[in-house]
Amino acid sequence: MKRIVLAAFAAALYGGCIQVKTESEIKPIHITMDVNLKVDRELDKAFADENRGEAQGSYKAVKDMLDRGVAGITNRAMLEERSLATDADRILIAEENAKRMKRFGEIAKNSGVTVESVQKRRMEKTRERLQAGCGVWLQEEDGEWRRR
Numbered sequence: 001m002k003r004i005v006l007a008a009f010a011a012a013l014y015g016g017c018i019q020v021k022t023e024s025e026i027k028p029i030h031i032t033m034d035v036n037l038k039v040d041r042e043l044d045k046a047f048a049d050e051n052r053g054e055a056q057g058s059y060k061a062v063k064d065m066l067d068r069g070v071a072g073i074t075n076r077a078m079l080e081e082r083s084l085a086t087d088a089d090r091i092l093i094a095e096e097n098a099k100r101m102k103r104f105g106e107i108a109k110n111s112g113v114t115v116e117s118v119q120k121r122r123m124e125k126t127r128e129r130l131q132a133g134c135g136v137w138l139q140e141e142d143g144e145w146r147r148r
Contacts, residue, residue: 036121038110038111039107039111039113039117039118039121040121040125042106042107042110042111043107043118043121043122043125046103046106046107047103047122058092058095058096058099061092062079062092062096065079065085065089065092065093066136066137067135067136068084069082069083069084069135069137069147070082070083070084070085070086070089071085071089071093071137072136072137072138072139072145073123073126073136073137073138073139074123074139075120075123075138075139075140075141075143076116076119076120076123077100077104077119077120077122077123077126078097078100078101078119079093079096079097079100080093080139081093082137082145101115104118104119104122126138130148131148132148133148134148135147135148136148
């Protein structure tokens with residue numbers, strides 16, 4: 001009986017000293033920022049008229065609609081009628097949205113990304129650019145509309 005107890009004690013003692021060595025290799029994760037930078041550059045070129053300090057060209061009429069609250073910017077960087085839009089406003093919204101979709105499609109094709117990702121990136125840049133208190137309607141990711 002003594003031997004069994006001693007054997008059990010020795011097994012427990014030595015069993016607790018067994019070492020297991022594990023190795024794991026940490027491989028670096030390469031995140032390519034080139035695509036985002038390319039999309040940003042393409043967006044800056046495509047929407048240069050909106051990025052200037054003064055509204056010029058067709059964006060002047062769009063800015064007027066945004067300032068009046070007639071149109072807002074959706075969470076996919078498209079214009080949407082908000083209230084009291086005239087027929088001329090609705091035509092301008094449709095024309096501007098057609099231009100935007102064409103621009104987004106070209107950028108997506110040139111950058112190898114989806115149109116939706118270009119639209120989301122454009123909306124992020126728009127949110128950064130618009131100052132709080134400017135009164136422009138913006139649609140949040142959850143679909144809610146808020147005045148900036």
